[in-house]
Amino acid sequence: MSTALSKIEKRTAYTLLLPAVCLVFAIILFPIFANVWISFKEVGLKDIRIPEPRAKKIVKNIQNNNSELKIIYKLRNSSLIQDIREVKFSDKFPKNIKPINLDKRCEFKSQKIKCIFGNWEAGYRENFEIIIKDKNNSAINSQKIKSNVPDLNGKSDNILLTTEFTLKNFKNVFFNNNFSELLMTTFYFTFFGTFGAILLGIFAAQLVNQKFYGRSFMRSILLFPYVGPVVALAYTWTLLLDPNSGTINSLLVSYGIIEKPINLLGQKYLIFNFLGFEFKLRLALTTVIFFEIWRYFPLAFLFILARLQAIPKDLYEAADVDGAGPFRKFFYITLPQITAILSILFMIRFIWNFNKFEDIFLLTGGASGTLTLPISVYQQGFAISNIGMGSAVSIVIVLLLISFMIIYFRLIGKRANEI
């Protein structure tokens, strides 16, 4: 009895899970594996369109004879790179209509023209003409003729499915494209973005955890940067920071704080003197990091606030009795209570910032020293149109990601469920 029930239970569970698992498999897991396949191939963006035979049908009247019509099929191979084999063609005609000058590749059977064109090489074009005639010599309705769409099919190789592999992409990724700088930029961006967001999150959470007038309003607006759409926010910041007529530069210039506008998003380095030493600051990267911090500190804030509100009040009361001031309370009670969540938060945010694409893409597009790995995927795949290279960079990202996750689960994975 119980085994029968558990069998039913099992079957139900699999039925309930099936749609979700299938979808996730098709859209998330399959692409990750497909990346491996593509990354070992030399594929460009233009190669991924499967070549197909196409025909455009043009119907022309013949002078002084409305019982005959001339039809021109403009045939072509849609691909300029690949051949199509065994092209077949068919088109249907209304009753009583018959072609008079049929090509020898074709035959007319049960009101249908069927042709076998054989192989079309890349970029093949042909104007294929026939003249049709009504058997009863009455007028042909050319609209009716036109409305039938010819049917074509042929065989061609899908470049993605061939078994030719190459290591060229990986060689290019690691040795030709300044890989170390790419990696360094990504880590700078990720580390400082995460660190800054958490720091700001601690401040914000500590603030909202106090009682003051307008606290719930503050709590709502603190989440605005995360809730608002990236596109709108990134363009607003681009406008704000614009060197020519952006608000911030204009303000700074008009108050005499800087002499001429600084292109915060377009200048790679800012060189300045401090205590006699010359420092080189990655300006655009810093700006992008600040945007990142601005946009994602709300998440850290939410997490930390939830933890702060769970700290037992009697800890603070005991501290009051012992005569501890606000700073001591913060450093000796609050901070130890939130370190666990901070480490988890740091790991998770690190992984997510590592993958951030939209923010940098919209602000700088990866120019002026802000090229990170995710932006590089886009650049290789779609700007340079080398899908294989893009996939190879994706693979690098996936591998790094997996190693982060292993570290994460080793270090704090067991504790993650407690929080």
Next chain:
Amino acid sequence: MKFKALIITLFASSIFLATIIGIWTIMATLQGLNFTSLNFNFNLLLSFGLTFISIFIGNKFNNLLKIFILSLLFTFLYTFLNENSPLWFTAGIFLLILFFTNKLKKYDLKYLNQDFIFEKIVFEFLSLFAIIFFALVILFPFYIMFVTSLKTQTALLINPLDLSIDFSKNIFEIFKSYFVIFKTYDFGRYILTSSYVSIGTVLITLLFSIPAAYAIARLNFFGKTFLSTSILIIYMFPAIVLVIPLYTVFSQLGLRNSLEGLLIVYTATTLPVAIYMLQGYFRSIPKEIEEAGLIDGQNWFGIIIKIIIPLSLPAIASVSLYVFMIAWNEFLFSLMFLDNPKSFTLSRAINHLTGDAETPRQYLMAGSVVVTLPILLIFVYFEKYLVSGLTTGSVKG
């Protein structure tokens, strides 16, 4: 102790007052007033004097009277020593000083004699600074976004600091860019597309995730622990590593430029987190209720529809809002998959606007307001649900 506390109060409060006056000056500059300097040092000195007097007077007078007289006095002093400024600016200064002296009213020499007063003062002023800092840093861009959408490109190029709205114009003139983006740039259609895609994603996600989450939360089957851990791992993989294979496959299947394709992708990327959030909630529902349902002759389907869903409406609401937010704000996939203006979502349409350098920025900002406003309104209205969704889902973002 007392002396140290006095000094820190003087410094902290005068920096605070000078800062808020500075911010007010900046705001006034953005309304077209021509200030050439923030006068920070001067304001600092003035604030220093004000704090000094306020602390030494203490509670010897009626508080209200003291606050009022001090504020009036210092506003006059400020206006007298400063450049000519319009009445509303002075009124603002007066209100700021009023607010400030009101904050200072509890500070007198007796108050400064408390234990840990030094730390308390620092903490209090840090909080005040933090409130101002966060409010400014967050709201300023939103303010600029809205105000820019009401200006014209030429006016902004002539004087980028004049963001004032000319109320003498009629309402159609003021909101002209909104009419333009709806008329010439077809934003009405994009709003519909975005809503269709977002709501569709929410519905399909719920349809797929509720049964799956129920199975993971309640039923025993082979591979359960593996599945529930792999949900979180799958969730960690970013969109950017999926984009190239999906692009190639979608191109070959002709799914690019189709909203159905976008719907499938959005659903799949939000499914793991939806399942994760829902199964956590389902576990908190007492098992006995379901057992009662089983005895009444319900099958699994009936239990989910009649017991689980009605009991977990709050969790479903927060999942829906969270998924809606992700789908509404999504950019990468809509950039990759849509290149026909007929099937653009709002985010993609705004990105398309920037592709043309000729597009005046007020249209761009009007578009940004159009895409931002609905999601912010939904957030403010359903804050409770969305926040709980965000907290559970904030592993991603």
